[in-house]
Amino acid sequence: MGKTLFDKIWDAHVVQNVEDGPTQLYIDRLYAHEVTSPQAFDTLRDKNIKVFRPDHVVAMPDHNTPSDQQEVIHDPVGRKQVETLKANCEEFGIKHFAMGTKDNGIIHVVGPEKALSLPGMTIVCGDSHTSTHGAVGAIAMGIGTSEVAQVLASQCILQSKPKTMRINIEGTLPKGTTAKDVALYIMAQMTTSGATGYAVEYAGAAVRNMSMEGRLTLSNLSIEMGSRAGLIAPDETTFAYLKGREYAPKGEAWDKAVAEWRKLYSDADAVFDKEVTYRAEDIAPRITYGTNPGAGIAIDECIPTLEKIPEADRAQFLSMLEYMQFEPGQKLEGVPVDYCFLGACTNGRIEDFRAFASVVKGKKKADNVVAWLVPGSWLVRQQIIDEGIDKILEEAGFELRLPSCSSCLAMNPDKVPAGKLSISTSNRNFVGRQGPGARTILASPLVVAASAITGVVTDPRK
Amino acid sequence: MKEKFDIIQSTCIPIQIDNCNTDLIIPARYLASTTRDPQFFGNAFMHDLRFDASGNPIEDFVMNKPEYAEAPCKGVHEIIVGGQNWGSGSSREHAAWAIAGYGVRVVISSSFADIHRNNLLNCFVLPVVVSKAFHQELFDCIQANPQTEVKVDVPNQTVTNLATGHSEHFDINSYKKYCLMNAYDDIDFLLSNKDKIEAFEEKNQDKGIASFFVSSTDGTPQS
Numbered sequence: 306m307g308k309t310l311f312d313k314i315w316d317a318h319v320v321q322n323v324e325d326g327p328t329q330l331y332i333d334r335l336y337a338h339e340v341t342s343p344q345a346f347d348t349l350r351d352k353n354i355k356v357f358r359p360d361h362v363v364a365m366p367d368h369n370t371p372s373d374q375q376e377v378i379h380d381p382v383g384r385k386q387v388e389t390l391k392a393n394c395e396e397f398g399i400k401h402f403a404m405g406t407k408d409n410g411i412i413h414v415v416g417p418e419k420a421l422s423l424p425g426m427t428i429v430c431g432d433s434h435t436s437t438h439g440a441v442g443a444i445a446m447g448i449g450t451s452e453v454a455q456v457l458a459s460q461c462i463l464q465s466k467p468k469t470m471r472i473n474i475e476g477t478l479p480k481g482t483t484a485k486d487v488a489l490y491i492m493a494q495m496t497t498s499g500a501t502g503y504a505v506e507y508a509g510a511a512v513r514n515m516s517m518e519g520r521l522t523l524s525n526l527s528i529e530m531g532s533r534a535g536l537i538a539p540d541e542t543t544f545a546y547l548k549g550r551e552y553a554p555k556g557e558a559w560d561k562a563v564a565e566w567r568k569l570y571s572d573a574d575a576v577f578d579k580e581v582t583y584r585a586e587d588i589a590p591r592i593t594y595g596t597n598p599g600a601g602i603a604i605d606e607c608i609p610t611l612e613k614i615p616e617a618d619r620a621q622f623l624s625m626l627e628y629m630q631f632e633p634g635q636k637l638e639g640v641p642v643d644y645c646f647l648g649a650c651t652n653g654r655i656e657d658f659r660a661f662a663s664v665v666k667g668k669k670k671a672d673n674v675v676a677w678l679v680p681g682s683w684l685v686r687q688q689i690i691d692e693g694i695d696k697i698l699e700e701a702g703f704e705l706r707l708p709s710c711s712s713c714l715a716m717n718p719d720k721v722p723a724g725k726l727s728i729s730t731s732n733r734n735f736v737g738r739q740g741p742g743a744r745t746i747l748a749s750p751l752v753v754a755a756s757a758i759t760g761v762v763t764d765p766r767k
Numbered sequence: 768m769k770e771k772f773d774i775i776q777s778t779c780i781p782i783q784i785d786n787c788n789t790d791l792i793i794p795a796r797y798l799a800s801t802t803r804d805p806q807f808f809g810n811a812f813m814h815d816l817r818f819d820a821s822g823n824p825i826e827d828f829v830m831n832k833p834e835y836a837e838a839p840c841k842g843v844h845e846i847i848v849g850g851q852n853w854g855s856g857s858s859r860e861h862a863a864w865a866i867a868g869y870g871v872r873v874v875i876s877s878s879f880a881d882i883h884r885n886n887l888l889n890c891f892v893l894p895v896v897v898s899k900a901f902h903q904e905l906f907d908c909i910q911a912n913p914q915t916e917v918k919v920d921v922p923n924q925t926v927t928n929l930a931t932g933h934s935e936h937f938d939i940n941s942y943k944k945y946c947l948m949n950a951y952d953d954i955d956f957l958l959s960n961k962d963k964i965e966a967f968e969e970k971n972q973d974k975g976i977a978s979f980f981v982s983s984t985d986g987t988p989q990s
Binding site for chain 2 (some may be wrong): 450618
């Protein structure tokens with residue numbers, strides 16, 4: 306019987322299978338950020354041990370980084386966390402991309418764009434959106450801080466092998482529909498726990514035709530349906546994206562690597578524990594209406610009426626709508642928005658800024674809207690400037706900010722005030738996620754751009 | 768924090784919220800701390816549902832009701848019964864620290880998010896998965912009588928609702944069971960088999976996928 310892509314990579318990294326226990330898995334790359342690493346370094350100090358393979362670890366701050374200036378972090382607690390990461394990296398000999406330097410950005414944007422994440426790797430980070438890196442054809446998983454300490458100490462983690470699922474998106478995505486919409490659509494079909502216990506491989510014509518940026522967006526959102534890992538078989542798109550990037554193998558080593566990477570696909574006779582197929586033509590630009598990413602609709606649909614919700618779920622449905630200040634059956638198109646956010650590890654890449662600019666070009670930002678446009682890295686920011694996109698944004702009344710996780714989570718100054726409605730390209734619409742009491746609609750860069758111009762939730766196709 | 772597991776018999780705190788994500792279990796602003804103080808994280812547990820913006824307890828929330836407000840101690844509130852898909856969302860281990868810091872030793876639900884479940888185990892809090900029927904009955908019993916006790920027998924891997932006598936087997940692999948019963952953690956295990964890790968690296972130096980990266984990504988840009 307053939308092997309799945311996931312099995313091929315997993316099996317190549319098994320150090321041992323503990324009897325009636327987890328697998329001890331070798332990790333090729335550990336990323337560390339300031340939020341989930343300080344206590345892991347403390348554990349090493351407690352036990353008086355060194356980092357086992359410091360050259361496999363790359364660290365950078367991103368969550369606490371301000372997006373308006375990066376001279377200083379005013380919040381003393383956040384500042385201390387960023388300083389602690391730097392000090393820990395110096396003490397343990399780990400590569401560190403400091404705040405405000407050209408190498409810095411959101412880990413899940415920087416890793417792939419510097420080719421620090423490569424096909425066939427096992428990649429972990431104390432961050433659930435680590436699933437992003439799976440888009441290059443790797444096993445990439447979020448882990449907890451205890452596990453960060455384990456990897457620092459031994460370059461291994463102990464995990465039970467997940468089941469495998471393949472999600473096929475067949476056909477061609479309609480105009481105005483992006484990878485973000487595909488992910489929001491899948492979540493609405495599968496619910497936020499539908500893939501718990503599985504590693505998900507994305508396949509099908511619509512995925513094959515996605516750019517690398519689109520694939521990274523799709524894989525990024527795997528965790529929002531419960532899957533710890535999302536992955537996509539590497540192909541010419543992957544190789545073309547990685548070739549020549551800073552840490553990619555060069556010359557002969559590149560050719561040797563690509564030859565290996567071409568073996569990374571699910572065999573024709575591989576069997577998945579679960580397989581589902583969706584038609585790309587059924588997917589439209591999407592928005593969420595609730596406080597989990599699965600509570601979403603096509604932008605021209607109405608919020609479900611109460612009768613359409615299973616009885617057991619009604620109390621939760623109503624409490625979500627109460628928080629969001631929406632009504633069952635309400636149409637959201639045309640509802641005024643207060644904040645627009647373009648960025649995060651979900652949609653902070655060059656293609657997202659190109660898409661946003663294509664909508665706002667020659668128009669003006671609505672006066673009632675505060676817009677935060679935050680590149681995912683300094684490389685992305687430079688590319689925006691090189692392509693002249695910053696000028697288009699500026700002429701339309703927008704300001705390009707500095708790389709940061711920004712308004713994706715309320716850990717830096719970009720907080721949405723209580724009660725305000727935000728339409729956002731980030732990944733979570735949880736209660737209080739963008740700030741205590743903030744209300745969040747998740748959407749694609751095209752939908753956010755169209756809404757930033759009109760000041761109300763707007764279908765970009767119109 | 769690392770108390771050996773055997774048999775726990777306790778009253779419970781019912782937190783009947785489905786898809787209770789780790790942002791709810793501990794809001795992001797508590798993540799900026801570099802401390803490991805259990806009390807700091809225990810105080811932040813379910814913070815924004817427990818307290819209003821001025822820091823006053825929200826009376827309606829279950830943890831503030833007189834029958835559930837007592838802080839966990841032996842036999843009292845050592846068990847949380849949570850809604851399904853408990854701990855979804857962010858991988859923050861701070862959520863498990865909050866639960867452990869509050870004094871809870873067992874979380875019972877019909878399903879857990881993967882990463883959070885691992886984090887709980889690494890923090891010596893036992894996640895117990897029960898059937899939907901057992902889960903619902905337990906909520907009903909606690910609502911009828913907040914003094915309802917549950918017995919979690921780790922050696923025999925059983926969980927019993929003492930109000931009805933209904934009992935279920937729960938899964939935990941032998942390795943993790945050994946860790947919990949002996950206060951042994953993963954890092955000790957991994958450090959004890961460094962020879963296997965080095966042998967793996969050696970074996971893969973010239974072939975296979977893992978090896979390729981050991982030799983080629985040494986942390987410096989290649990020219």
